[in-house]
Amino acid sequence: MYDWLIVGAGFAGSVLAERIANERNERILLIDRRNHIGGNAYDRYDDQGLLIHQYGPHIFHTNAKQIFDYLSRFTEWRFYEHRVLAQVDGTLVPIPINLDTVNTLYGFNLTSEELQEWFAGRAEKVDEIKTSEDVVVSTVGRELYEKFFRGYTRKQWGLDPSELDKSVTARVPTRTNRDDRYFGDEFQFMPRHGYTRMFEKMLRHRNIHIMTQTEYEDVRYKIPHRRVIYTGPVDEYFGFRFGKLPYRSLRFEHVTLDKPWHQPVGVVNYPQTQDYTRVTEYKHLTGQEHPKTALTYEYPSAVGDPYYPIPKRENQELFKRYERLALATPDVWFVGRLATYRYYNMDQIVGQALATFRRINDTVPRGAAGTGRRIVPATAAARAL
Structure with missing residues (x-):
């Protein structure tokens, strides 16, 4: 018997697994349908030994010291201020728009x-x-x-x-000075050894059992558990009862070039030309020294894994119908971007997960079945920050 079945091993599920295991000493089964932990922040070494982000660039930035301090338990950091150029009228210029642009x-x-x-x-x-x-x-x-x-x-x-x-x-500011940083947050760093290593350390606990390549339906009725934390798509949990929530997806093309550098900054956007939106060169982000360089080209798509909830009024109205179902579902907590149909930065997801843990710790008896609040409102992440 597991105390918790946590669906999804990204930031939301992993932070909650770590907190529950360490603070409540309860047993957790953490599952993910992919073949790895870390969710969309998963990074890996390619065949040439270059560290790349499998699902496009993930840049950590936050103004919340408590979130930075929490993650610092599981990683050392590399200082990195993200800069982006856009190719406009054949010229590379800073984005967000500033004086130099x-x-x-x-x-x-x-x-x-x-x-x-x-x-x-x-x-x-x-x-x-x-x-x-x-x-x-x-x-x-x-x-x-x-x-x-x-x-x-x-x-x-x-x-x-x-x-x-x-x-x-x-989300994209306009500046009248020469500040060419993409983000203005106080804490701007990258995990020194990558996100995957950070997740591995976060989840290294005797009470956490991890199963990848595992669907929720595969274990839902087969492995005994008292409660569920669900970080997957909320419409999928309810069998798409009211129809599918719309998302935009991405297709990634990973390329290795036999030269040390390709572009002057980590990311170059292409608002006017090309089918792809941006190109990422990871050595800028990771600081890795290597004679070759790795790039990712991003192609937006209407099909594929759900990445970006489409922010339209009718989509929010559809989500509200699922939210009402979620609130009426006992012993299931819905947390994270897909479960709450909102786009969050990584630090906001961590903040939401920490806020959820505090509610669980305050309201759920340890080691016994019970009913607590089951969905974290959109304002929770903001309050945590």
């Missing part, structure tokens, strides 16, 4: 104050910011919107920015 693109020599005025002169008046298009054109105008955002968004989401919630482009 505009000066390089147009051959200007503006100051920060002049750039503010330049943006203001091109910004379009929008009475109510509702869509991703509204966010951009009301800030920097339509020309930069067309150059940097529209094509990239249409490739990434299969939809025009005018059809997507404002949250999509609101």
Whole structure:
């Protein structure tokens, strides 16, 4: 008899497994349908000995010291500030848009104050910011919107920015200084020996039994357990009763080149050309010294593993129907991006998992069957941060 069956060995499931094993001394069966732990953050060494991220680049950044301190128990860190360039009009320029972006693109020599005025002169008046298009054109105008955002968004989401919630482009700031870092968080690091090694240390406990290549339905009724933590797609848990929740997926093409470097930064975006959205060169991220270099090309897709919940009002309404079912399901806790149909950064997932553990610890008797709160609301991660 296991005290907990945890479905999904990504950040949400692994953090909860670690906390429950160490703090409550309870037995856990942790399963994942893939052949590895770590979820989408899984990294591995390719045939040439280069460390790559199997599911595209994962850059750790957070402003939450408690989350950074928690993960520091399981890894040493390598300081890394992520920088991204976009190929626009045949030129590589910083993204998010900053002072150097505009000066390089147009051959200007503006100051920060002049750039503010330049943006203001091109910004379009929008009475109510509702869509991703509204966010951009009301800030920097339509020309930069067309150059940097529209094509990239249409490739990434299969939809025009005018059809997507404002949250999509609101994640990318616009700067009037020369700060070319992609993120502005206080803590910006990469696990020194990779994410997989971090997960392995996190899950190294006698109370945690791991089964990969295992479906929930394979063990649901065969292996006795008292409670479930479910981090998979919430619609799948309920047999797609109300229909499938829409997601965008990705196809990854991993390439090794017989040269030391390929591009000047870790990621280059392609908003105007190519079928792929971006190219990642991992040695920038990992600091690995190697005579060859490894790249990943990302191709957005309508089919494949679920990666990005599509932020449209009707999709949230469909999720709310599943959420009501989840709240009425005893002894099952729904945690994580797929279970709550929201896009989270890695630190937010860790924060949500830690918040969930605190609720479990406060409400669930140890070692006995019982009913507790079964779904973590979207605000939990924010409160944890």
